[in-house]
Amino acid sequence: MTKKSPNTLLIHPSRTVPPGFRSLVPGTERASTVLFENTGKWKTRSGFDESIYTYGTSGTPTTRDLQNRIAEWEGGFNTVLFPSGLAAVAYAFLPFVEPGDHVLIPSNVYDPVKTLANGLLKRMNVTVEQYDPLVGAGIAAQIKPNTKVVWVETPGSITMEVSDLPAIAAAAHAAGALVAIDNTYSAGWYLRAFELGADISVHALTKYPAGHSDLVMGSITTKDEATWRRVKDMALQTGQCCAPDDIYLVLRGLPTMPLRIQHTERVALDLARWLATQPAVKLVLHPALPDCPGHEVWNRDFTGSTGVFSFVLHDQYDADAAARFIDALEFFGVGASWGGIGSLALTYDLAKSRTNWPHKGALIRLNIGLEDESDLRDDLAQGFAAL
Numbered sequence: 001m002t003k004k005s006p007n008t009l010l011i012h013p014s015r016t017v018p019p020g021f022r023s024l025v026p027g028t029e030r031a032s033t034v035l036f037e038n039t040g041k042w043k044t045r046s047g048f049d050e051s052i053y054t055y056g057t058s059g060t061p062t063t064r065d066l067q068n069r070i071a072e073w074e075g076g077f078n079t080v081l082f083p084s085g086l087a088a089v090a091y092a093f094l095p096f097v098e099p100g101d102h103v104l105i106p107s108n109v110y111d112p113v114k115t116l117a118n119g120l121l122k123r124m125n126v127t128v129e130q131y132d133p134l135v136g137a138g139i140a141a142q143i144k145p146n147t148k149v150v151w152v153e154t155p156g157s158i159t160m161e162v163s164d165l166p167a168i169a170a171a172a173h174a175a176g177a178l179v180a181i182d183n184t185y186s187a188g189w190y191l192r193a194f195e196l197g198a199d200i201s202v203h204a205l206t207k208y209p210a211g212h213s214d215l216v217m218g219s220i221t222t223k224d225e226a227t228w229r230r231v232k233d234m235a236l237q238t239g240q241c242c243a244p245d246d247i248y249l250v251l252r253g254l255p256t257m258p259l260r261i262q263h264t265e266r267v268a269l270d271l272a273r274w275l276a277t278q279p280a281v282k283l284v285l286h287p288a289l290p291d292c293p294g295h296e297v298w299n300r301d302f303t304g305s306t307g308v309f310s311f312v313l314h315d316q317y318d319a320d321a322a323a324r325f326i327d328a329l330e331f332f333g334v335g336a337s338w339g340g341i342g343s344l345a346l347t348y349d350l351a352k353s354r355t356n357w358p359h360k361g362a363l364i365r366l367n368i369g370l371e372d373e374s375d376l377r378d379d380l381a382q383g384f385a386a387l
């Protein structure tokens with residue numbers, strides 16, 4: 001057609017933009033409808049074919065760009081994105097369990113995983129059993145013929161125990177179970193999950209990859225194609241996807257992630273060592289320090305630490321004391337999550353959530369942000385003054 005009406009031209013312009021634009025910045029491609037060249041191509045499309053695009057839910061070039069970068073940095077087959085870290089955790093279980101199956105999670109697991117275990121998984125008649133994060137090869141005693149997934153979170157994001165991933169993976173694989181790891185602590189930067197035996201690596205991209213406390217997103221990366229297909233299938237069935245604008249923000253955060261991690265690593269270690277010298281502190285739980293349970297495993301398996309760690313106060317300091325400490329801080333915000341720009345502090349009631357938690361004094365978990373180190377140390381000194 002040569003003559004088009006103005007309203008048609010707004011949708012199908014006759015002047016097109018020149019091709020060949022290149023920039024260091026990834027593009028942000030948005031879509032519900034993806035256009036096909038012809039009906040034949042439409043008819044033969046498949047949501048599993050990642051060399052083509054089919055619909056907004058199955059991804060745009062922006063989606064594929066982030067998937068590829070994550071899969072490449074982790075050394076996995078491919079990645080599926082989810083609208084939050086917790087959604088990614090759920091999809092590390094859902095494709096692999098049926099009613100009557102059994103899965104294992106560590107007792108120090110990120111708390112919402114216990115809610116998932118007692119909620120949806122229970123409703124599906126999947127039995128979830130907890131194991132001691134320091135059990136190592138001893139986990140074999142808890143693995144059953146119907147154990148489908150062994151979930152590992154290392155270090156635990158509050159009490160910081162470091163698990164022996166290779167030993168757990170060997171026992172799980174011997175029984176035919178998959179090993180899935182919550183790799184959020186080091187963003188996979190300091191832990192090679194697949195080389196150490198994991199089949200599935202989950203990230204809360206919300207944390208270090210996005211890095212700026214402004215979005216939530218998660219990812220599942222698999223070691224092999226067959227596992228990826230099962231995750232992708234479940235994601236397609238239930239329409240799991242992320243907005244390209246959010247994905248762009250993660251793509252924007254990624255190049256600076258190693259620098260941000262190195263900065264928080266250095267500051268967190270300095271502050272952890274300083275905290276260990278404070279009279280009110282009984283114990284510092286930082287995987288790079290010898291008092292942390294599983295420190296030897298950390299030395300063997302990790303190439304660095306990041307900005308989240310905890311410390312335990314002496315027995316006389318209860319939850320109210322911890323609250324006084326935290327509320328006296330100026331730069332440490334009170335709130336969930338970590339790996340973003342600002343420092344955070346929280347206390348947890350471990351007597352309630354853990355069996356056999358050995359410490360009477362309160363635990364305080366810190367996330368070290370990007371503020372100046374001496375300002376943070378002075379701020380923590382204000383906390384001790386308020387105790």
Ligand SMILES: *Cc1c(COP(=O)(O)O)cnc(C)c1O
Pocket residue numbers: 084085086087089110153157182184185204205206207216217218337338
């Ligand atoms: C934050 C977090 C998650 C969940 O990520 P969201 O994007 O906040 O849902 C899962 N696991 C760990 C260890 C986390 O710290």
